[in-house]
Amino acid sequence: MNHQQLSIHRAHHDRAVRGTLLTVTAVLLALAAPARAQEEIQAPAGKQAHQLGKDKRAPEVPASLQAPDGNKVSFQAYAIGVQIYGATASATSPTGFAWTFQAPEAVLFDADGNVVGMHYAFAGPTRPAWESESGSRVVGARTVPPVTVTSNAIPWLILSAVPTNTVGPGIFARTTYIQRVNTTGGLAPATAPAALGQEARVPYTAEYFFYRATK
Numbered sequence: 001m002n003h004q005q006l007s008i009h010r011a012h013h014d015r016a017v018r019g020t021l022l023t024v025t026a027v028l029l030a031l032a033a034p035a036r037a038q039e040e041i042q043a044p045a046g047k048q049a050h051q052l053g054k055d056k057r058a059p060e061v062p063a064s065l066q067a068p069d070g071n072k073v074s075f076q077a078y079a080i081g082v083q084i085y086g087a088t089a090s091a092t093s094p095t096g097f098a099w100t101f102q103a104p105e106a107v108l109f110d111a112d113g114n115v116v117g118m119h120y121a122f123a124g125p126t127r128p129a130w131e132s133e134s135g136s137r138v139v140g141a142r143t144v145p146p147v148t149v150t151s152n153a154i155p156w157l158i159l160s161a162v163p164t165n166t167v168g169p170g171i172f173a174r175t176t177y178i179q180r181v182n183t184t185g186g187l188a189p190a191t192a193p194a195a196l197g198q199e200a201r202v203p204y205t206a207e208y209f210f211y212r213a214t215k
Helices: 003-018 024-040
Strands: 071-089 097-109 115-121 128-132 137-142 157-161 175-185 199-213
Touching (some): 071 115, 071 175, 137 175
Antiparallel strands (some): 115 128, 137 157, 157 175, 175 199
16 A cells, blocks of 8 residues: 555545544543453353463453464554444345445554554455554454454454565564454444445444564
């Protein structure tokens, strides 16, 4: 992505997400709540929450979402934005429509509330990207099933970084894994779309943890 394309993408992203933001203060308060509640989380379906060995920066997650040994947290970001869904033909009804996930659009903050980057679809819904203000980028691919922790929020995830699309230098350089945890909102609307071409932009928040190999 060249500088002109990046500028256009950022401008479009900022306009889209701005409508979901009330104030940065509200953002941080909303994100602080799930973080404070993290100690009380119980993993679904009998899966025991797990905190990675000696990595005290790692979040408590269901066992299937833990990063492999030999990786440690390198950065943590707080996100607020939207999950975007589009109307497609329903697989179960020849005359109906269904919401299909298309892309995330979010602003990324550090622990002090500073904007550090953006989150978007790099190559469609299966290749999300996180890009810093300085231009470092990591693109993720899902190889582990998601885990629903709360029924009214998008699932928690762990994604593997795609090495050929992960660039630096910067906070996202050399990333190996990304976790999405402490999510709120973001689910597709309960009411089916009425026609093809409809779009739903559903507000969400999440915390993202980025890992690097220790060797």
